[in-house]
Amino acid sequence: MPESPEVDALAGFLAERATGRVIRHADVLEFRTIKTRGAPPETIVGRTVAGARRHGKHIELVLDDGSLVVSLGRHGWMRWFDAAQSPAAPDAPPALAEFGLSDDSRLEATDAGTWVSLGLFVVADPFDVPAVAKLGPDPADPSFSRSDFDAALGGRRKQVKAILQEQESIAGIGNAYSDEILHLARVSPVVHAARLAADETDRLFSATVSTVRDAVAARRGVPIDELKAQKVAAMRVHGRTGEPCPVCGDTIRDLTFSGTSAQYCPTCQNGGVPL
Template identity: 45%
Template sequence: MPELPEVEALAADLRGRLKDRAIVKIHIAQFSALKTFDPPLSALEGTLVDDVTRHGKFLDIEASGIHLVLHLARAGWVRWRDEVPSIPPKPSPKSTLAARVVLDSDQGLDVTEAGTKKSLALYVVRDPLDVPGIATLGPEPMADGFTIEVLARILKEAGRKQLKGVLRHQGTIAGIGNAYSDEILHAAKMSPYKPSDSLTDDELATLYAALRGTLADAVARSTGLAASELKGEKKSNMAVHGRTGEKCPVCGDIVREVSFADSSLQYCPTCQTGGKPLADRRMSKLLK
C-alpha cells in the first residue's frame, strides 16, 4: 500500500507532468471505484491542472477548482502513458485498469489496481474535505506543528491501545500505514504491542525521533523518482517490513511475523521484544 513517502513523491512527480495541462477526458473502467456523482466526472473535462498535492495517503489532482482525489488502497497505483490508446477502455472484471485520464497531446494517466479485492476509490469534489476519509484525518506527522507534545497527547488519549494500531490509524496520525509503522517501531526498538500510555519521557523522545526520522529518510530517498521507481525504492529500503525470515540489519536476529486475517506485521525479537517472539495465533493454528 502506498503510504506518506510514496504518495508525497508521486504527487511531486505528477505535479511536474500535469501542471497547466488540459484534461480532455476521464474514462472509468471499474465503475465501483467512483464514489461521487456531484460534480459529475465530466466537470473535469476541459479544465487545466493547477496542482497535485497529498492529504495523508490521498492523492489530490486539482484542476480549475475541481478536485480528482484518489485513494490507492492496498494495490492501487498511477502509471504515466506517453501515448494513450485512441479507443476508450472497456469495463472488465479481469482488467487492472480502474480509470484513465486523457490529457492534451494524447498523453495521460492510468489508475490501476491489482488483485481481486477492489478497494481503490476515486472522488470528484469541489473541496477535498468533502471526501470523508480526508475530513477525518489526524495531523500530518511531517508538518512543523507535529511536535513531541502532539505525539504525547495522542498516545495519552489512546490509553492502553497498542502502539502499532495507534501509529497506523489514519484518524489519529495521517499517512502512516502497515509498512512504516513496522519500520518506525523497529527504529525505536519498541514492541508493536506496547501500550501507548506506558512510554517514559525518554521512550517518547525515542519514538518521536524514530517516527520523524524514518519518514523523512523515506521522503528524501523517494524525492525526484518517477512513479515507476517508487515501489521498488520502498521495498528495497525496508529493515523488517516484508522481510520475514531474513536477518535484521541491526542485530542479525531473524525477522519474525505475526499474521492477522487480512494483514501482518514484522519485527525483530532482539531489537524490539527482549528476544521473545510474539504469539502468532494464526500460525499456531496452521501448525496443529
C-alpha cells in the same frame, strides 16, 4: 499499500508533468471507484490541471475549478503515459479509470487488489472527502510536533502499531513504515500506548519523524513506476521474515495479530523473546 513517502513522490511527479494540461476525456472502467455519484469523473472534462498535492495517503489533482481526489486505498496507484509511450504490460495492474490530457498524455488510476480499494472523488474542496477531513497531523509536515504525537498516543489502551496506522491520529503511515518505526525505536509492535515508558515514547517520536521524513526525501524524484521497488529495497524489517536483523543479527520474525501482521526483531524490540 501506498504510504506517505511514495504518495508524496507521486504528487510531485504529477505536479511537474500534469500542471497546465487540459483534461480531454475521462473514462471510468470500474463504476465502483466513483464515490461522488452526483459529480462523476466525466464532469472534469475540459478543466485544466493546476497542480497536485498529497493528503495523507490520498492524491489531489488540483483543477482550475475544484479537485479530483484519488483515494489509493490498499492497492491503488497511478500510471503516466507520454504521447508516444507504449501501453502498460499485459501483466500490469488493471486501469480502473483513464484520463486523457492535452498533448496526448494519459493518466491511469490502477488497482492491484482482488477487491476494489481505489476511490475517485470530484469535489469543490479536498476536505469535502470525509477521509481527508478526518486526517490527523502528518509527521512529514515540518509543523508536526511532540504535542501532536502525544495527543495521538494519549495514554490509550491500544497497541502502538495500530495507532501509528490510524489515519485520524497520525496521517500517512501504513503497515510497512509502522514496522520500520517500531524497529528503529526498539518498541514491541503489541505494546499498548498506555504502557510505554517515557524513554520509549521519546524514541518512538524520534523514529516516527525521522523514518517518514527520511523516506520522503529518499523517494523524491524517483520515477513513479520504480517507487514500490525502492520502498521494498529500503525496508530493514518489513517483508524481511527469516532474514538477519541489520542491527543485532537476530532473525526477523512475523507476527499476525488483531487482523494485521508485523515483522519485528525479538532482540531489538522484545528483550530477545519471540512474540
